[in-house]
Amino acid sequence: MEVETGMFRCPQPSCSIIMRHTLSAVLLSMVLQASGRADPLPNVILMMGDDHGWEETGYHGHPHVKTPVLDEMAASGLRMDRFYAAHPSCSPTRASFLTGRHPNRMGTFAPGWSLRPEEITSAHLLSQAGYHCGHFGKWHVGAVKEGSPTNPGAMGFQEWLSHDNFFELNPSLSRNGGPPEVFRGESSEILIRESIRSIRRSQEMGKPFFFIIWFGSPHEPYSGLPADLALYDDLPAKYSKKVRLTSNETGGPVVRSQGEVLRERYAEITAMDRAIGTLRQHLSAQGLRDNTLLFYCGDNGTSGDAALGFPHRGVKGQMYEGGVLVPGIIEWPARIPKPRTTDFRATTSDLLPTLCAITGQSLPSRPIDGIGLTPMIEDLESQRSKPLCFWEFKTGGLLKSNPTPYIDPQLQKGTTPLAKLQGGKATRDFTNFHQPPITDADSLGPRSIIDGDHKLVIHERRDGKSTIELFDLKTDAAEKNNLAEQKPALVKDLQAKFKTWQQSVLGSLSASDYLK
Numbered sequence: 001m002e003v004e005t006g007m008f009r010c011p012q013p014s015c016s017i018i019m020r021h022t023l024s025a026v027l028l029s030m031v032l033q034a035s036g037r038a039d040p041l042p043n044v045i046l047m048m049g050d051d052h053g054w055e056e057t058g059y060h061g062h063p064h065v066k067t068p069v070l071d072e073m074a075a076s077g078l079r080m081d082r083f084y085a086a087h088p089s090c091s092p093t094r095a096s097f098l099t100g101r102h103p104n105r106m107g108t109f110a111p112g113w114s115l116r117p118e119e120i121t122s123a124h125l126l127s128q129a130g131y132h133c134g135h136f137g138k139w140h141v142g143a144v145k146e147g148s149p150t151n152p153g154a155m156g157f158q159e160w161l162s163h164d165n166f167f168e169l170n171p172s173l174s175r176n177g178g179p180p181e182v183f184r185g186e187s188s189e190i191l192i193r194e195s196i197r198s199i200r201r202s203q204e205m206g207k208p209f210f211f212i213i214w215f216g217s218p219h220e221p222y223s224g225l226p227a228d229l230a231l232y233d234d235l236p237a238k239y240s241k242k243v244r245l246t247s248n249e250t251g252g253p254v255v256r257s258q259g260e261v262l263r264e265r266y267a268e269i270t271a272m273d274r275a276i277g278t279l280r281q282h283l284s285a286q287g288l289r290d291n292t293l294l295f296y297c298g299d300n301g302t303s304g305d306a307a308l309g310f311p312h313r314g315v316k317g318q319m320y321e322g323g324v325l326v327p328g329i330i331e332w333p334a335r336i337p338k339p340r341t342t343d344f345r346a347t348t349s350d351l352l353p354t355l356c357a358i359t360g361q362s363l364p365s366r367p368i369d370g371i372g373l374t375p376m377i378e379d380l381e382s383q384r385s386k387p388l389c390f391w392e393f394k395t396g397g398l399l400k401s402n403p404t405p406y407i408d409p410q411l412q413k414g415t416t417p418l419a420k421l422q423g424g425k426a427t428r429d430f431t432n433f434h435q436p437p438i439t440d441a442d443s444l445g446p447r448s449i450i451d452g453d454h455k456l457v458i459h460e461r462r463d464g465k466s467t468i469e470l471f472d473l474k475t476d477a478a479e480k481n482n483l484a485e486q487k488p489a490l491v492k493d494l495q496a497k498f499k500t501w502q503q504s505v506l507g508s509l510s511a512s513d514y515l516k
Contacts, residue, residue, distance in 0.1 A: 043208050046097070047212075049218065055302065055311060088392065100368045106508070107509060109395050112431065126361070137187075138214040144177060146178065186225055222267070229267045248419050291332075332377070344381065353368055398433060413429045
């Protein structure tokens with residue numbers, strides 16, 4: 001089935017679902033705007049760094065990294081000091097960012113696991129609200145090439161300049177699914193330059209714009225411009241610990257001094273920060289900044305090679321705060337006229353329902369894990385209305401069952417090369433599977449729930465038993481004091497809430513949502 005509306009053609013059956021549930025909201029919005037009783041739709045730009053952890057900003061007091069633009073955004077907009085990635089690794093978080101749903105609902109279990117074609121994204125919804133939608137940078141939820149059922153075009157974007165995974169200086173990027181092209185220069189600058197060109201196209205069309213910009217920085221392997229590297233020349237002498245990462249020269253693993261690694265990583269963060277500044281300057285010069293929602297976050301916590309061990313426990317890939325807590329900032333002068341800092345616990349899954357609320361779209365008719373953040377933006381709520389749940393699905397049992405691929409493996413093959421080799425290849429392929437009948441083992445894997453200020457963390461041990469930890473994040477943000485034995489009733493209550501949510505997720509994983 002093919003649905004076509006205006007300039008947007010959607011080849012997915014899910015589009016009919018979107019149309020059915022958003023038509024009334026769209027008509028209402030049109031009537032209100034025609035009568036002069038509604039504000040113009042805001043432009044929206046959602047940005048995300050790759051492996052950029054909570055502490056790696058100047059405004060959070062980092063002792064070295066320089067982020068003057070993010071610091072200015074935090075000082076002038078809404079600084080969210082308790083913003084979470086929905087998962088401690090990249091592809092799953094990106095799936096939540098696009099759909100408002102936990103990644104396990106669609107089988108996006110780990111890096112390199114794709115979305116499913118039936119998923120409904122914010123770009124689908126905003127396209128039908130009249131937005132010009134573009135994606136720039138890292139994709140990593142399916143192949144970006146033409147013909148892929150999960151490339152940015154299939155997921156609602158009218159244009160894209162994207163990479164299957166991450167990239168460094170002089171990246172190879174695919175424009176609208178075409179063969180990869182090498183773009184010379186600093187990668188964050190390239191993405192912002194392309195975004196600005198697309199802003200101009202949107203203005204020429206008379207449309208509001210919705211862009212997702214997913215930077216390749218600061219994911220390893222690291223590289224930086226000479227002027228940015230020079231800002232951190234003192235670090236090699238300060239950090240002598242050896243860390244393991246990827247060699248830019250060989251594409252294989254290498255062991256290096258952490259100080260040298262940090263010098264390059266922080267140079268990438270500073271370059272990304274500067275590129276964001278270029279975008280802000282353009283919005284101001286064009287009179288667009290006031291009614292543009294500009295957002296920034298990271299996709300998971302700091303990677304182990306770069307983590308300095310403070311102020312939170314854990315790193316990328318772990319359920320502790322250091323693995324899932326990331327920078328979060330919103331600038332939107334028309335709706336956030338005064339600077340503010342909030343401890344409201346928000347997450348990447350909240351982005352789609354927030355955009356639906358802002359643009360008058362109905363939520364897709366399926367389980368949504370995120371909540372709309374407009375009450376938080378308007379300073380009407382200070383605490384989240386439902387728990388945050390995190391869960392890393394154990395894929396070992398699934399893979400041993402010889403499952404049926406959800407998408408033709410040929411369509412899942414990536415095309416855009418990167419420095420890091422995997423299995424001798426410079427490109428990345430993707431996977432997703434039809435879920436076999438659910439068993440008790442499918443409920444295992446590292447997991448956690450945050451309800452109010454309390455956080456429950458569960459891990460299975462090799463002896464088959466579970467480690468259960470309970471933390472009060474208000475008094476113990478570093479997760480040092482396990483309160484599980486002191487508060488067994490609270491542990492039981494949080495376990496029950498998580499189990500109820502988990503059963504809903506497993507129902508979605510079995511593809512039941514797509515039948516509604």
